[in-house]
Amino acid sequence: MDSKITRVEIIPIRAPRKEAVKSGLNRASPVTASEFGIVRIETAAGLEGLGEISITYPRIGHTLCYAARHLIAPALIGRDASAVTATLAEVDRLLAGELSAPYIRAAFEIALLDLAGKRAGLPLYDLLGGKMRERIPLAWGIYQKAPDEMAFDAAKAVADGYHAIKLKVGRRLEDDLAAVKAVAQAVGARPLRLDANAAWTSVAEAARAIDAFAQIAQIDWIEQPLPRRNLEGLRMLRQRCGVPIMADESCQTLRDAYELARAEAADVWNVYVVEAGGVVAAAQIFALAAAVDIPCILGSQAEMAIGTAACAHLAAAMPNLPHAIETFGPLRYQSDIVNAAIPIQNGYLNPPDGPGLGVTLNEDAVDRMRV
Numbered sequence: 381m382d383s384k385i386t387r388v389e390i391i392p393i394r395a396p397r398k399e400a401v402k403s404g405l406n407r408a409s410p411v412t413a414s415e416f417g418i419v420r421i422e423t424a425a426g427l428e429g430l431g432e433i434s435i436t437y438p439r440i441g442h443t444l445c446y447a448a449r450h451l452i453a454p455a456l457i458g459r460d461a462s463a464v465t466a467t468l469a470e471v472d473r474l475l476a477g478e479l480s481a482p483y484i485r486a487a488f489e490i491a492l493l494d495l496a497g498k499r500a501g502l503p504l505y506d507l508l509g510g511k512m513r514e515r516i517p518l519a520w521g522i523y524q525k526a527p528d529e530m531a532f533d534a535a536k537a538v539a540d541g542y543h544a545i546k547l548k549v550g551r552r553l554e555d556d557l558a559a560v561k562a563v564a565q566a567v568g569a570r571p572l573r574l575d576a577n578a579a580w581t582s583v584a585e586a587a588r589a590i591d592a593f594a595q596i597a598q599i600d601w602i603e604q605p606l607p608r609r610n611l612e613g614l615r616m617l618r619q620r621c622g623v624p625i626m627a628d629e630s631c632q633t634l635r636d637a638y639e640l641a642r643a644e645a646a647d648v649w650n651v652y653v654v655e656a657g658g659v660v661a662a663a664q665i666f667a668l669a670a671a672v673d674i675p676c677i678l679g680s681q682a683e684m685a686i687g688t689a690a691c692a693h694l695a696a697a698m699p700n701l702p703h704a705i706e707t708f709g710p711l712r713y714q715s716d717i718v719n720a721a722i723p724i725q726n727g728y729l730n731p732p733d734g735p736g737l738g739v740t741l742n743e744d745a746v747d748r749m750r751v
Contacts, residue, residue, distance in 0.1 A: 381499060382424035383462040388453035390433075391418040392445040393749035395684060396714045401436060402524040403548040403577045411436060414682060417445035418717065418746065419487045423461050427498050430737060431491030432686035434654050434709075435483050442751065448484050451475075456488075462499065464492045468658075482633065482657035489658030490690045490737070497736030504693035504738075505731055508663065515728040516695040517704040519544035519573065519677075524551060527562035535566040541727030543704035544600065545572055550579025553589055557596065564597035575603035578629055582606075583613045583620075590621045600703075601648055604628040614645040626650055628679060633657065637665045641672045648703075650679040654687060659694050670700045677701070682709040685718040689739045692722065692731040705729070717745050 393416055400410035417433035433444050451474055459467050471488050475481035497504045505511050520537035522530050522545065534545045545567055549556040563572060574593060580586040586605040593599055601624040606613045608629040618625050627646035631637055632655040640646050649669055656662040662678075669676045678695050681687070691707040708724055710716050718739045723730035732738030 383427075383460055383495070383499065384424045385421055385456050385459050385461050386424050387420075387422040388456050389420040389422075390445050390449040390453060391420070391746060392416075392442045392751050393418060393717065393746065394751045395717075395749050397712050398714055399523065399712075401682075403437075403550065403575070411439065414684070414713070415439055415441040415751075416684060417441055417448065417487065418686065418741070419448065419491045420741075421456070421461060421488075421491045421495060423495065427495055429461070429491035429493075429495035429498070430686050430739065430741065431487035431489070431494070432683060432690075433483055433487040434681045434683040434687045435480070436681050440480060444480060444484050448487065452484065452488065461492055461495050464489070464496060467492060482661070483654050486654040486656070486658040486661075489660065490653075490686065493659060493690070494736035501735050503731065503734065504659070504690065504736060505696045508659070508693065508697035511696045512699050512701070513696055515730045516692065516701070516707075517543040518708050518724070518727050518729050519546050519704040519706050520708070521546040521575075521706055522548065522563070524548045524559070527559045530559050531562040531566035534563045538567050538570065543727055545570065546603075546706060547572060547574055548577065549574045549589070549593075550576040553592065556589065557592055560593055561596045569598065571598040571600040573600045573603060573626075575628070576605045578604050578607045580605050583616050586613075586617055587620055590617070590623050594621075594623055599623045601626040603650065604630065611639060611643040611645040615643055618645070618647060624648060631665070634661060634664050634668065637668050641668065641674065646674070649674055649676045650706075651676050652679045652681060653691050653694060654681050654683065659690050662694060663698065666698050666700060675700065675702050677703045678705040678707050680707040680709050682712045683707070684713060685710050685716045685722050685739055686737065688722050688729075689732050689737040692729050693737065695729065696731045715745055715748075716742070717749065718742055
């Protein structure tokens, strides 16, 4: 089968969300639509591989699409799609370590792995070593809103079968406390995940908030209480507070994970496919975490169906995934870009059936979202 790459298409899209994203990262500018991109790689044998450029904040998705189209795509024409490692090495060379490079790299890697699965007639999870689990439990995330609205969303999520509840915090402390208290009353004894998105600027400020939360609710962990590079501050919070600390923005690449482990800065890591630079890179972070006995979850940039399919295959294959993951991005959108919806039911995510990612583009939907 001729695996020479004959065509690479980059499609910028704008996908309206069901509700605006409000968090500690963007309190003044809620995100009402995701500005993402689709990568489509075609081979001489007529196979098509799909990838997704997914980044919610900062809103640079279309800028990354421009770079992918003008810098990466021309260099891949004529290359062997089956030589995934060599092809990605060329992508890395062209991106030269630029800070947003992992998001572009991940999209091309996902497309190449989709092609690899289709050539082999195997789903992606089989290429990753096979399934560890048939379905993956999900946590539901709630953006910053009025306390009664957040409590309503939490109660509905529990009724719908979600296995954990995550709240965005990082506003004025009194507003956060009101929201956490309302949600805790709505869900009973269920512990909550609280995500500050690096909103607190000092150890003292973060510690005051964490102590206050712990007085009114059971807390699974506090996610990214301090800015990304403040590993010493995260370590101090671990020592001072009785609530586990999760690293998110501090845990993007494999190098980040190494630095976190060395600094003893977090109890739990939140791993992202797109931030790591792809499925294989994310799997490497999971492997490092297993070596140093740190549990992980799989996080989400609210990927649409292509990116979520890649996450689902990875989550099905990873041996060390002890907690519910947060990869339910397609449910955030008014409509999606594939013909068959990603299987998300009763609080569980299932990897799609079929070779590769197991998804096909809905061309009409893509045309409606194309920009």
